[in-house]
Amino acid sequence: MLTIENLFSSxxxxxxxxxxxxxxxDYMHYSDWCQKYHCDPFNIHEEQFADYILQMxxxxxxxxxQRRVASLSSIFSLTKNAxxxxxxxxxxxxxxxxxxFGKPQKQATPLTYDILTKLKDVCSDDIVGLRNRLLxxxxxxxxxxxxxxxxxxxxxxxxxxNHKYALLLRHSKTDQYNQGKIIPISGELSEMISNxxxxxxxxxxxxxxxxxxxxxxxxxxxxxxxxxxxxxLQKQAGLKQIGELSGHSFRVGAALDLLNKNxxxxxxxxxxxxxxxxxxxxxxxxxxxxxxxxxx
Numbered sequence: 062m063l064t065i066e067n068l069f070s071s072x073x074x075x076x077x078x079x080x081x082x083x084x085x086x087d088y089m090h091y092s093d094w095c096q097k098y099h100c101d102p103f104n105i106h107e108e109q110f111a112d113y114i115l116q117m118x119x120x121x122x123x124x125x126x127q128r129r130v131a132s133l134s135s136i137f138s139l140t141k142n143a144x145x146x147x148x149x150x151x152x153x154x155x156x157x158x159x160x161x162f163g164k165p166q167k168q169a170t171p172l173t174y175d176i177l178t179k180l181k182d183v184c185s186d187d188i189v190g191l192r193n194r195l196l197x198x199x200x201x202x203x204x205x206x207x208x209x210x211x212x213x214x215x216x217x218x219x220x221x222x223n224h225k226y227a228l229l230l231r232h233s234k235t236d237q238y239n240q241g242k243i244i245p246i247s248g249e250l251s252e253m254i255s256n257x258x259x260x261x262x263x264x265x266x267x268x269x270x271x272x273x274x275x276x277x278x279x280x281x282x283x284x285x286x287x288x289x290x291x292x293x294l295q296k297q298a299g300l301k302q303i304g305e306l307s308g309h310s311f312r313v314g315a316a317l318d319l320l321n322k323n324x325x326x327x328x329x330x331x332x333x334x335x336x337x338x339x340x341x342x343x344x345x346x347x348x349x350x351x352x353x354x355x356x357x
Contacts, residue, residue, distance in 0.1 A: 084136060103142040171314035172314035177314070193294065194253065201314065205334065210269065211281045212267070214266060214267055233334055
């Protein structure tokens with residue numbers, strides 16, 4: 062049987078880094094609980110595991126609990142240990158929690174084109190503002206996740222002739238084998254990337270970079286920084302009434318704009334990188350009949 066550390070090492074290259082980090086974090090939470098209650102993490106009785114779930118239910122959301130149980134189920138299977146998550150008592154405990162505490166997950170506030178314009182208008186005129194305008198346009202057009210937006214490089218910009226431009230997405234959550242995906246972009250975004258390259262005197266490495274004392278570094282902007290920038294710009298634009306923007310707002314906002322243009326759901330899914338119709342609809346269903354669909 063694999064030890065837990067050997068398992069995490071063996072997953073590198075086969076699973077996305079974020080998945081491995083999530084597995085490690087979820088296992089450490091479980092391991093700490095087992096240590097506190099003198100349980101063997103890999104030889105635990107299903108009743109004890111059900112107790113672990115019930116204790117999580119006192120302070121955590123159902124979505125978090127389900128994610129942790131799913132992570133642990135994968136770890137049990139990969140290490141070839143008995144899997145208590147498949148036992149009836151555990152399955153019933155999760156069902157009871159969902160019925161008692163379950164509620165729809167909060168949907169991201171859409172960052173539609175009209176909101177995009179207002180946020181770009183409040184960006185400063187300095188180099189930081191130039192970077193932030195590029196972030197907004199890049200996030201909206203590519204409809205990618207925060208981590209993916211931050212990983213685009215200057216080398217990923219492609220010119221296909223006839224005024225057609227694209228970015229190469231080298232890796233994504235739904236592309237575990239790094240096959241890559243070509244994402245068409247506008248001439249406006251291509252020009253913004255080129256101007257940013259000139260402003261920073263960089264033509265390689267990460268496009269979106271962090272700043273230190275108003276000077277860009279070679280380090281990529283972090284996903285957490287994307288949320289921070291959006292919240293700051295939202296506050297400056299006085300957009301309190303729309304709900305809090307986040308990195309996911311790019312995806313749902315652009316998807317709603319496409320839906321408003323009568324673009325088929327299949328094409329929206331392809332553009333946004335959703336594998337299933339259910340996943341895409343979770344983003345759209347809360348806003349389908351709202352005023353977010355009305356843009357100039």
